[in-house]
Amino acid sequence: MGIGDDPPGRVAERPCYPRRPMRLIVTEKNNSAKKIADILGRGGAKADKTFKVPFYTWTDENGAEQMTIGLKGHVLGPAFPEGYSNWQKTDLHDLIDAELIKEPTDKNVVKAIKKVAKEADELVIATDFDREGELIGLEALEEMLDANPGLGTREEASQGALRIKRARYSALTKEEIERAFDQLDELSYPLANAGAARQDIDLLWGATLTRAVSLATRRFGSNFLSVGRVQSPTLGLVVERELERRAHVAKPFWELFAKFQHPDGSFEAHHATDKFWEKAEADAALAGTSSPGTVKSVTARKNTRKPPTPLNTTAFTTDASSRLGITPASAMRIAEDLYMDGFISYPRTDNTVYPVSLPVRELIASLVRVNEFSAAAGLLESGELKPTRGKKETTDHPPIYPTQAIHPGALEGPKKRVYELVVRRFLATFSPPMITESTRADIEAGSETYFVRGSVVVDPGFAAIYTYARSSDEEIPALKEGQSLELDGEPWLLDKETQPPSRISQGKLIEMMEERGLGTKATRADIIQKLYDRGYVYSNPPIPSETGVAMYDAFRKYVPRMATAEMTAQLEAEMDRIAGGEMTKGQVVGDSRDLLHKTWTEIDGSREDLAKVVWKGMDEDRILGPCKVCEEAGRTKEDGSPNMLRIIRAKKSGKRFVGCSGWTADDPESCDQTFPLPQRGDVFRLEDRCSVCDQTPRLKVVPFRGRPWNLCLNDDCESMQEMKRRRAEREAAKAAKAAMEEKPPPDKPSTATRKRKRAKTTVK
Numbered sequence: 001m002g003i004g005d006d007p008p009g010r011v012a013e014r015p016c017y018p019r020r021p022m023r024l025i026v027t028e029k030n031n032s033a034k035k036i037a038d039i040l041g042r043g044g045a046k047a048d049k050t051f052k053v054p055f056y057t058w059t060d061e062n063g064a065e066q067m068t069i070g071l072k073g074h075v076l077g078p079a080f081p082e083g084y085s086n087w088q089k090t091d092l093h094d095l096i097d098a099e100l101i102k103e104p105t106d107k108n109v110v111k112a113i114k115k116v117a118k119e120a121d122e123l124v125i126a127t128d129f130d131r132e133g134e135l136i137g138l139e140a141l142e143e144m145l146d147a148n149p150g151l152g153t154r155e156e157a158s159q160g161a162l163r164i165k166r167a168r169y170s171a172l173t174k175e176e177i178e179r180a181f182d183q184l185d186e187l188s189y190p191l192a193n194a195g196a197a198r199q200d201i202d203l204l205w206g207a208t209l210t211r212a213v214s215l216a217t218r219r220f221g222s223n224f225l226s227v228g229r230v231q232s233p234t235l236g237l238v239v240e241r242e243l244e245r246r247a248h249v250a251k252p253f254w255e256l257f258a259k260f261q262h263p264d265g266s267f268e269a270h271h272a273t274d275k276f277w278e279k280a281e282a283d284a285a286l287a288g289t290s291s292p293g294t295v296k297s298v299t300a301r302k303n304t305r306k307p308p309t310p311l312n313t314t315a316f317t318t319d320a321s322s323r324l325g326i327t328p329a330s331a332m333r334i335a336e337d338l339y340m341d342g343f344i345s346y347p348r349t350d351n352t353v354y355p356v357s358l359p360v361r362e363l364i365a366s367l368v369r370v371n372e373f374s375a376a377a378g379l380l381e382s383g384e385l386k387p388t389r390g391k392k393e394t395t396d397h398p399p400i401y402p403t404q405a406i407h408p409g410a411l412e413g414p415k416k417r418v419y420e421l422v423v424r425r426f427l428a429t430f431s432p433p434m435i436t437e438s439t440r441a442d443i444e445a446g447s448e449t450y451f452v453r454g455s456v457v458v459d460p461g462f463a464a465i466y467t468y469a470r471s472s473d474e475e476i477p478a479l480k481e482g483q484s485l486e487l488d489g490e491p492w493l494l495d496k497e498t499q500p501p502s503r504i505s506q507g508k509l510i511e512m513m514e515e516r517g518l519g520t521k522a523t524r525a526d527i528i529q530k531l532y533d534r535g536y537v538y539s540n541p542p543i544p545s546e547t548g549v550a551m552y553d554a555f556r557k558y559v560p561r562m563a564t565a566e567m568t569a570q571l572e573a574e575m576d577r578i579a580g581g582e583m584t585k586g587q588v589v590g591d592s593r594d595l596l597h598k599t600w601t602e603i604d605g606s607r608e609d610l611a612k613v614v615w616k617g618m619d620e621d622r623i624l625g626p627c628k629v630c631e632e633a634g635r636t637k638e639d640g641s642p643n644m645l646r647i648i649r650a651k652k653s654g655k656r657f658v659g660c661s662g663w664t665a666d667d668p669e670s671c672d673q674t675f676p677l678p679q680r681g682d683v684f685r686l687e688d689r690c691s692v693c694d695q696t697p698r699l700k701v702v703p704f705r706g707r708p709w710n711l712c713l714n715d716d717c718e719s720m721q722e723m724k725r726r727r728a729e730r731e732a733a734k735a736a737k738a739a740m741e742e743k744p745p746p747d748k749p750s751t752a753t754r755k756r757k758r759a760k761t762t763v764k
């Protein structure tokens with residue numbers, strides 16, 4: 001049987017009336033379906049909807065029908081079959097061995113693709129070009145084959161017998177889309193299966209361990225304690241740093257300064273000894289300093305700073321976090337929007353080397369025509385454009401680059417700043433290094449030596465366009481060797497102490513996850529968000545809650561496998577082997593189930609001890625912060641420590657509220673501060689003193705449904721007033737919309753129309 005022949009037995013299922021062949025293109029999101037229809041249909045595509053899902057159709061120059069339809073990412077996911085939902089009655093060993101099923105996560109989209117697939121003669125999978133996209137494409141494909149057996153069977157497809165096409169593109173631009181559809185490829189099953197293995201394993205580990213820990217600690221229903229294969233070791237990174245901070249013992253040291261007079265104005269100099277660890281030595285150095293000082297040496301050195309490397313996902317989120325103060329999760333959301341708009345290339349990439357095929361000269365020429373980026377115009381005058389290279393080179397996607405020159409003013413808020421960052425970084429990678437000159441002068445005063453250091457930018461190089469990296473000038477007066485300088489006043493000592501290691505920023509955390517093979521470029525930001533949503537961390541940079549610390553502590557003691565990155569890194573390696581065809585999904589998931597049986601047995605054996613550790617942490621999290629009323633009244637606990645506001649559950653009603661530890665039933669003078677709390681959902685400490693009003697603790701409320709919100713206990717706080725205003729506005733808008741949509745009865749025009757009619761008559 002040759003390619004193109006109909007397999008026997010299926011001919012009858014084809015429609016028997018003559019019609020034009022239809023090619024169905026399936027994308028990952030509606031935006032990309034629309035964009036591809038715009039590009040391939042040359043603006044002539046028509047939009048329609050089925051089961052509320054938009055699709056786009058046009059007739060190509062050969063008279064064939066074309067259609068694009070967008071998914072909503074994964075529209076199916078692995079799930080446990082019926083019979084495993086009762087937490088108390090299900091044996092976890094059975095749960096681990098359960099045969100997983102695929103369940104639609106968006107029923108309308110599944111119905112829609114099945115319906116349009118019935119009309120299709122040819123399929124093109126045009127989901128995002130990565131492991132996840134391959135899997136999303138495969139999930140959709142299997143549903144479509146079920147709906148239209150004329151296209152083939154799942155088995156034939158999995159053996160590569162069906163010529164299901166795959167469009168792989170890295171940017172939603174005309175050139176890139178046309179190229180991808182000229183060079184259609186085939187779906188990669190190993191790649192999709194690697195993604196599927198991860199999904200199955202995450203579900204099995206997540207469900208089993210979450211149940212195991214929640215059962216051990218007797219936290220049921222919505223109060224469950226979430227545990228995850230990647231989530232728990234990530235929490236470990238944050239907690240480890242916090243424990244280092246707590247273990248830190250501050251060590252005192254002294255620094256010595258002197259001020260010298262100079263015709264250009266007095267300046268400060270630092271003693272040549274960086275830190276004095278003994279007070280006596282510092283005092284001796286201070287006593288040994290006398291006026292005037294003499295400049296002993298002046299040395300100048302040129303420093304060269306290399307331009308940055310091309311952006312991959314990790315570098316991008318780090319940059320967005322450190323340069324723009326945008327969290328990794330938001331930065332990725334914004335980057336995806338910009339990608340969907342066709343302004344930047346695909347933002348999920350590990351690559352840090354531009355492919356040779358990238359038309360860099362044209363791109364730079366169009367970018368520097370935009371006013372904001374004209375500082376890089378000089379690049380075009382140099383003969384060869386030579387970009388920097390990072391360490392990682394992959395062939396799937398290019399590094400993140402701007403695909404289109406647009407005026408940043410056309411964008412708004414953070415979107416504008418992120419686009420600018422991508423453009424500036426791109427231009428910087430072709431730019432010369434930044435040259436600075438630093439000068440150091442040593443001044444002898446009595447028996448002691450002081451120094452002063454300055455630095456000026458001689459040539460900004462790449463920093464002229466990548467302005468975030470430009471170092472500020474620190475100028476010092478012109479000094480000559482042998483010059484005599486009078487002291488300006490007495491020298492002075494500063495007492496300082498060593499600081500604990502700083503907390504890990506979200507950007508840095510993503511970098512650390514990457515180094516340890518925790519998560520993927522597609523999931524890292526979401527995993528950090530989950531730690532916030534479950535109350536294991538709060539604030540920014542993330543600080544672990546006591547529950548978070550306790551969870552990690554319990555794992556380290558009783559299930560060390562869950563506390564470290566090792567297991568997960570090994571899984572990542574196996575995933576690569578599935579993608580490379582060296583292992584099957586069945587083998588990898590099977591091995592993982594074995595390990596999970598062992599892990600559950602370990603937890604089960606130590607459940608009492610584990611629970612005690614976790615309970616203690618949760619108990620401490622009920623303490624929200626010192627009571628300001630007591631503080632101002634000078635009331636403390638007997639040991640002098642402050643009275644604390646904490647979450648209390650009323651014995652009779654079971655309702656929770658916030659009360660002060662300074663309250664005692666038989667003392668009418670004691671603190672009777674109380675604050676109501678929402679009774680549903682989880683509450684976590686956000687700040688022990690609200691950063692807006694500085695009066696009371698501030699909490700995060702995570703409702704069962706809907707988005708988490710911040711609650712300041714102080715009702716008069718500006719943040720709460722603001723929230724109430726916004727809520728009222730939303731409700732007013734909703735009411736107005738409802739009124740608009742209310743249809744008038746068929747024979748009687750609505751008041752609004754009647755009024756309009758009357759108005760018209762009056763004008764006449």
Ligand SMILES: [Zn+2]
Pocket residue numbers: 627628629630631643660661662671672673
């Ligand atoms: Zn109080």
Ligand SMILES: [Zn+2]
Pocket residue numbers: 690691692693694695696698712713714717718719
């Ligand atoms: Zn407040």
